[in-house]
Amino acid sequence: xxxxxxxxxxxxxxxxxxxxxxxxxxxxxxxxxxxxxxxxxxxxxxxxxxxxxxxxxxxxxxxxxxxxxxxxxxxxxxxxxxxxxxxxxxxxxxxxxxxxxxxxxxxxxxxxxxxxx
Amino acid sequence: xxxxxxxxxxxxxxxxxxxxxxxxxxxxxxxxxxxxxxxxxxxxxxxxxxxxxxxxxxxxxxxxxxxxxxxxxxxxxxxxxxxxxxxxxxxxxxxxxxxxxxxxxxxxxxxxxxxxx
Amino acid sequence: xxxxxxxxxxxxxxxxxxxxxxxxxxxxxxxxxxxxxxxxxxxxxxxxxxxxxxxxxxxxxxxxxxxxxxxxxxxxxxxxxxxxxxxxxxxxxxxxxxxxxxxxxxxxxxxxxxxxx
Numbered sequence: 001x002x003x004x005x006x007x008x009x010x011x012x013x014x015x016x017x018x019x020x021x022x023x024x025x026x027x028x029x030x031x032x033x034x035x036x037x038x039x040x041x042x043x044x045x046x047x048x049x050x051x052x053x054x055x056x057x058x059x060x061x062x063x064x065x066x067x068x069x070x071x072x073x074x075x076x077x078x079x080x081x082x083x084x085x086x087x088x089x090x091x092x093x094x095x096x097x098x099x100x101x102x103x104x105x106x107x108x109x110x111x112x113x114x115x116x117x
Numbered sequence: 118x119x120x121x122x123x124x125x126x127x128x129x130x131x132x133x134x135x136x137x138x139x140x141x142x143x144x145x146x147x148x149x150x151x152x153x154x155x156x157x158x159x160x161x162x163x164x165x166x167x168x169x170x171x172x173x174x175x176x177x178x179x180x181x182x183x184x185x186x187x188x189x190x191x192x193x194x195x196x197x198x199x200x201x202x203x204x205x206x207x208x209x210x211x212x213x214x215x216x217x218x219x220x221x222x223x224x225x226x227x228x229x230x231x232x233x234x
Numbered sequence: 235x236x237x238x239x240x241x242x243x244x245x246x247x248x249x250x251x252x253x254x255x256x257x258x259x260x261x262x263x264x265x266x267x268x269x270x271x272x273x274x275x276x277x278x279x280x281x282x283x284x285x286x287x288x289x290x291x292x293x294x295x296x297x298x299x300x301x302x303x304x305x306x307x308x309x310x311x312x313x314x315x316x317x318x319x320x321x322x323x324x325x326x327x328x329x330x331x332x333x334x335x336x337x338x339x340x341x342x343x344x345x346x347x348x349x350x351x
Contacts, residue, residue: 004196011211013332015271035163035209037132037180039156039273046269063271069211079238083335092269094245094303094332098130098211101200121313128328152280152326154249154297156273186328215247215328218317 006099010075014066014082015042016091023085024066031077036068046092069098123216127192131183131199132159133208138181140202145185148194153185163209186215240333244309248300248316249276250325255298257319262302265311270302280326303332 012033014024021038028036042063070078075095082093129150131141138155145153159180187195192212199210246267248258255272262270276297304312309329316327 004193004200006196006212009211011213035161037159037161037182037209039159039182041158041275042271042273044269044271065271065273069209076238079240079335083238086335092271092303092334094243094334095240096213096245096330096332098213100209100211101196101203121310121317123313123329126328128330152278154276154278154299154326156276156299158275186326213330215330217326217328218313218320 004101006101008072009069009098009100010072011096011098012068012070012075012078012093013096014068014091014093015044015063016066016089018062018064020085020089020091021064021066024082027078027081027085028066028068031070031081032074033068033070033078036066039065039067069100121218123218125189126186126215126217127189128213128215129185129187129192129195129210130213131185131208131210132161132180133183133206135179135181137202137206137208138183141183141199144195144198144202145183148187148198149191150185150187150195153183156182156184186217238335240335242306243303243332243334244306245330245332246302246304246309246312246327247330248302248325248327249278249297250300250323252296252298254319254323254325255300258300258316261312261315261319262300265304265315266308267302267304267312270300273299273301303334 016024018040025036040062042065044063068078079093079095082091085091086093133141135157142153157179159182161180185195196210196212199208202208203210250258252274259270274296276299278297302312313327313329316325319325320327
């Protein structure tokens with residue numbers, strides 16, 4: 001039985017300082033991502049970049065993770081917006097593949113299931 | 118050195134309103150998933166479905182994410198239970214592949230490591 | 235336009251009781267992982283292992299999830315450290331693939347982008 005159709009989308013996870021949350025949400029909005037979930041009150045630690053050697057996060061920072069699932073064609077706009085930001089601010093971004101059962105919730109992407117010829 | 122064996126499992130992540138948590142946990146239990154983790158007090162925003170155009174979540178909603186790792190053969194039962202629910206209630210579900218080091222914690226699935234012929 | 239280079243890394247997610255957090259952070263540090271993020275105050279439930287039949291977590295436990303993104307060559311050291319621990323303590327670990335835009339934040343791994351011959 002295959003009653004639930006699955007579609008491949010990209011999950012973008014962005015961890016930044018709480019004070020930078022609005023920048024991330026605005027960026028997702030401008031890139032065309034239609035939804036996001038926020039996990040609050042994270043903590044973390046890490047080194048920052050190749051050369052600098054200073055801390056990515058202080059252990060006292062309050063961090064947030066923003067999770068947004070989107071069609072692959074939106075990911076590059078998000079990365080092009082977030083990468084220069086992360087060169088100056090603390091944070092990380094990672095992208096992975098997920099399957100979703102209803103593509104309509106995550107943006108308007110044409111799929112084979114739409115019956116295109 | 119390969120002292121730790123890894124097995125591929127599916128990670129199902131379900132984000133719903135806090136008031137719908139019990140429905141999700143009961144569904145996972147009936148599908149045969151043997152464990153889950155809950156992240157509380159998320160927030161989020163998104164549009165709901167293809168046609169409706171109303172909000173997936175209000176920004177004031179308190180959301181929860183339920184993470185459950187299970188053998189692939191259990192995923193369809195979970196999706197068949199959750200998808201009709203998400204047609205009427207706010208929420209999203211996504212499925213991805215993860216490797217786990219001990220399959221026994223995530224349900225009773227036959228594997229080559231069990232020595233099946 | 236391909237202005238943002240992506241690299242494949244491994245995301246290791248470890249869920250343990252809050253009291254075991256220091257063990258996990260120390261293990262990541264000794265394995266050479268350069269950063270992590272902690273999600274606090276999770277709850278969960280699950281059965282423990284093949285034979286034991288006792289609870290993985292009690293519903294009253296306060297759990298933490300540690301997320302660490304690292305080069306693949308560090309994963310085995312983490313798993314070799316955490317697996318014996320999880321044979322005696324409650325917890326789970328799973329590993330998945332993620333793409334990151336700047337490998338330098340997650341440890342010192344040679345890549346083609348470094349211009350190695």
